[in-house]
Amino acid sequence: MDDHYDVIIVGARVAGSSLAILLGQIGKKVLLIDKADFPSDTLSTHYMSHTEFLNELGVLDRLEQSGLRKVRRMRTYIGASFVEGPRSSYTIIPKRDQLDYVLIEKAKEYPNVTVMPRSPARGLLWEGNKVTGVRIDKGSNVFHVHSDLVVGADGKNSNIAHWVNAEKYKQTDPVRPVLYGYYEGIQPLSEPTTEIFLHEGRIGFLFPMEEGRDCLGLEIHPEEFKNMMKDPEKKFEEIYQQHYGMEKRMESARLQGKIIGTPGMPNFFREAYGKGWALVGDAGHSKDPSTGLGINDAFMQSFYLVEAVRQVDHGHDWAEAMASFVKKRDEQLLPGFQLTLDYIQSLRMWTTNEVALFQSIAANPMAWNKLAPNIGKHLAEDTKDFPLLHTVVEMEAEQFGFKKE
Incomplete structure (x- = not known):
């Protein structure tokens, strides 16, 4: 192993592997390390808002050829009513063991990128107050690189954020526990559709993956988590079958593996750079998975950081280039961050009037067609007195790819 690289990336999943690909494309000598082996799964939102990043990274065709369904529609249920519409583009929803592995294999195609799994970072190397490298544990040996x-x-x-004392800001503690599992045999809709169920203050998600396999997710009330984890499969399915039509659709369903759960995801931004170091992905910005923006956000950060690296190569000041990276990151991520917090904090039992308004929208497709493409104007007109519905419709518009006026 060489003892000097242009960039060492600690963490080889979506953020790290995409960054390695982009740096490999511009000729940087990169070392990509991770404590895990691959392919392997990890806690994830799964959902990708768009596929443009996958295409630019050169892995879209490879993922599509694996049999993933193209998802072009989104549906949100309240009780027995729902609103549904086409997305502005399709998405695919791979498992993380598949997505991360494909990205890592792509990074390895660049001769200037070295990938080292099963190699945890044990600490940073410093010269004064500048980070100059990493102590890497490989087997029984520790290397200074x-x-x-x-x-x-x-x-x-x-760990990198901890070792450099990167400060958090706009921090909110975890709000809602999250559980999910992979199921086969769920009766599908006529067309692959992302489905969201809002029921008794909980959120259910159904993400179509390959033919015959779906990811089912739940965000539950905080006080329910401890009891659910005593028998997660049974209690998960009991709640999920309460959603519209799901008792029948799950009659032949079988869980693959086990239900995965967490008490909740923290919500924050972190200081994203300093002398000799930077942060991307969840290391720099984390939020509740309910709006499904995490993977998309991680890719975006990698593209922005490489743009800053290129600026430095062309003679720009390091601090100025990195400050521009953080400014762009925060400007792009802050609206989705606030939308996510509004969404999860507003969820509760629906009032009779809110249900009635939702049902009127669901019963009149023209009303929804009017509402979604002109979200800024019509939210104010149609939902200003219904904050929960207001937030739900805004979230739908975000996922459909519509922009506020």
């Missing part, structure tokens, strides 16, 4: 830049892509509990 130097670099011009160390990037933490090691998740919400990032």
Whole structure:
């Protein structure tokens, strides 16, 4: 193993592997390390708002050829009513063991990128107050490897962030526990559709993956989590079958593996750079998975960071280029961050009037067609007195790809 690289990336999943691909494309000498082996699964939102990033990274065709369904529609249920519409583009929803592995294999195609799984970072190397490398544990040996830049892509509990004392801001504690599992044999709709169920203050998700396999998710009330984890499969399915039509659709369903749960995801931004270091992905920004923006956000951060690296190569000041990276990151992520917090904090039992308004929208497709493409104007007109419905419709518009006026 060489002892000096242009960039060492700690964390080889979506954020880290996409960054390695982009840096490999511009000729940087990159070391990509992770404590895990691959392919392997991880806690995830699964949902990708769009596929443009996958295409630019050169992995879209490879993922599509694996049999993933193209999802072009989205449906939200309240009780027995729902609103549904086409997305502005399709998406695919792979398992993370598949997505991460494909990205890593793509990164390895670049001769200047070295990938080392099963190699946890044990600490940083410093010269004064500047990070100059990483101590890497490989088997029974610990190596000191130097670099011009160390990037933490090691998740919400990032060691890199901890070691450099990166401060959090706009921080909100976890709000809602999240559970999900992979199921086969669920009766499908006529066309692959992302489905969201709003019922008794909980959120249910159904993500079509490959033919015959779906990811089912639940966000539940905080006080329910401890009891659910005593018998997660039974209690998960009991709640999920309460959603519209799901008792019948789950008659032949079988869980693949086990139900995965967490008490909740923290919500924050982190200081994203300093002398010799930077953060991307959940290490730099984390939020509740209910709006399904996490993977998309991680890709975006990698593209922005590479743009800053290119600016430095062309003579721009390091601090100025990195400040621009953070400014762009926060400007792009803050609206979705606030939308997510509004969404999960507003969810509760629906009032009779809110249900009636939702049913009127569901019964009149023209009303929904009017509402979604002109979200800024019509939200104010149609839902200003219904904050929960207001937030739900705004979230729908975000997922459909519509923009506020």
